[in-house]
Amino acid sequence: MIAQALENPWIRQLVNAAMLLAVINLGVLVLIYLERKVAGYIQSRLGPVHVGPRGWLQSVADAVKLVLKEDIIPAPADRFMFVLAPFFVFVPVLAVFLVLPFSSGWVAYDFSLAALYVIAAGTVAIMGIVMAGWGTNNKYSLLGGLRSAAQLISYEVPVVLAILAVVFFAQSMSLVEIAEAQRGFRWFIFQPPLLVAAFVYMIGQLAETNRTPFDLPEAESELVSGFHTEYSGIRFAMFFLAEFANTFFASALAVVLFFGGWDGLPGLTGALWLVLKSYVLVFVLMWIRWTLPRVRVDQLLGFAWKVLVPIGLIVVLWAAASVVYAGGVAR
Amino acid sequence: MSLEPRTDPNPPTAGPETPAKGPAIDAQALHQEILDLGTQGMVMNMGPQHPSTHGVLRLILTLDGEEVMACEPMIGYLHRGLEKMAERRPYRHFLPFTDRLDYVCSLANNLACAQAIERLAGVEVPERAQWLRVALMELNRIASHLLFLGTFGTDLGATTMLLYAFREREEALALLEAITGARLTYNWIRVGGLPDDMPENWDKGVLAFCDLLESRLPEYDRLLTDNPIFRRRTEGVGVVSPEDAKAYGLTGPTLRASGVAYDIRRWAPYEKYAEIDFDVVVLRDGDTFARYLARRLELEQSVRILRQVFDKLPEGPIASKVGKVLKPPPGIAFSQVESPRGELSFTMVSDGSPNPVRVHIRAPSFANLTVLADLVAGNKVADVVAILGSIDIVLGEVDR
């Protein structure tokens, strides 16, 4: 009967979505634990140790605490915006996971414009952050929201350029096909133009996921916590969840775009390879976060427009040239 | 705008010659033009509760977007009337209170207070006590500068520096705890000497700590000093010229970063500093990075001083006999101590009675903070945090 029900495309999509949601939430819990442990070891301390064996359950405890906490809405806040903002941040992150292929058949929804969709859907989150900044009616949050808008829009450009270069090579916008094109260790990272593109992409994603050295929207030493200063309880949890889900997604997308997707040595399932490679990239992001100081807002924007965008443009031209003249296409 | 020839009733007088450099657009004129439109800056309260104001400092910032147009520091949130308290008790009873001034380096406060009383009452301090005081001072300076390195890193978003610095600071605090029994409010300097000698093998512990710290300093440099992002955040930001630095009465590393060699340890040596070989760290640039670097380099000098102390430490008493009731002759006396933040000076006035007529504390943070408002105007919000961090204030002594 279950098999019969799954024949129905609606039910199948619902099941897919539910599974995805579970995977994301679980993944984020693991990620938070990892972040704390990695930060702990980088900073020569232990990280969580008390809740569960080796602190394994710390994230669960935190999640329970956040859910149970009182949900405070500041009196001068713009209630409508304030309440709505976390959803605007959270939902796009879920939406982009829809098209992320974990393995050849393991994708919730595969369509031919997935690469474009990822960019478009991801950008909606900026709205949520600006709404949070404005709706809180707090000057620190407002500054954080504005910084965030400027930053995300600026860094979207190099990221798009980097993805565009990949699309040239794969001759497709479907993430599944992009990954398929790299099977058998013909990863795009080994193509010189795309190696540069990968760097541009990772730096851009570092900024888009608001992580040090680009964590200006929530720079705790300047803006207290930026746009989510006044959020508490479940609403804060949504921002938190979105941030970590976004970090994971950025890494997973990088794996799909540059590191061969689920391609790996035989013995493990493809999906496991993808997750494993993503976690390696996430680790790199964490490593960067706990090592570098934060840049200033003018340096941040200057770097995007004066360094990354020109490099991105050159990479696009280079990629186009190698596809057309050098036969760089993999298939 | 009319096309008629301009007849200005007040022809503009020739202003001071400005060197032709920078962008073609006169930023200041543009700024004034924007202001003339009636645009208001956004007034933002930074503090008294804010993670980067290092205590309860309140800055009223007027912002134009991310840029700071004006800054007004408000202090007094931690005012406890310590100087008034001093007037109401015998001289020596004030010593424990001084721990609460600059709580990051309370031994310097103890020393400055004790020294003022010693000078007023003409009390001699035995040799061994003087050497030990130097050791305590430098150990406490290391602890204080390490705290600065950590918090300054955090101010700029490099949170790991805090943990690294605290790892070593912990060792310094353990050593201080071994001798004083406290980790923060030591209260270990008495009029005429010290309350007790150092514990056995304490000197070995200090020397081991010196080696440890020296081995860790390159680590700090790799993490922070040589980091290009850190450099770009701090170099050329909040520059103080030597003339300004003097006119504002800055002291300590904040002044020496601007190229003025004024270190009380060398300028008016107290205790045994005259017999110790060390360099006064003087830098030229006067920017935020120089202020950071001055403190970072002073760590090395402190290690150097500590090593010499235990070479030269003589045997002998650690306190001279001072009567139970201290009645200094009428007069005025002041002490000068180079605390990690600058010149700490107690001015005491006596009328011959057991209680002082007046105790004034010249807190280095108080004087150094005066320059902040002028430094941050025209910079970004993020620079406010960087500049404030580089001045390294402790609100306990600003507010007193």
Add this chain to the structure above:
Amino acid sequence: MERDFGSALRTALAGLPEGAVESLEVSGSVATLRVNLGSLRAVLESLKSSPEAACDFPANLTAYDTGEEMFLVYRLASIERGWQALVLCRVDRSEPAAPSVTDLWPGFNWFEREVYDMFGVRFEGHPDLRRILLPDDWEGFPFRKDYVSRPSGSPLRGPQPIDRGVQG
């Protein structure tokens, strides 16, 4: 150094009117000058600008009140020469006022505000003479010896006065 500093000071103060400096003692690298209020600013200015004394560093400014007399205490240092001058100046206790020197040393801005805050000395010409450490609505000047110690200002600012029957 003692003799150098003494003669440097005498040269620096030579142009001032008779009686401007009431007394001048030099001991070690510290000179103590007692100055007439009328010529206070002139003395400080010549200490700063004279190339001989070169006391251009504003080390400290405070005041003290003995109950009968109130004094301002300036300390100016010469970083290059390694000496410093302690300038004491009596002010009128009933209506204390003195010329401001913030235009000479911006660093004395807050110090003057503090002296005003604690002693009520009006510094004429100060750009922004307000209380600095105490709340704006504080009554009285606590470091004057005739000040009766009782918390004042808004009751919300701090603990209520407790009468322990002890004279402050």
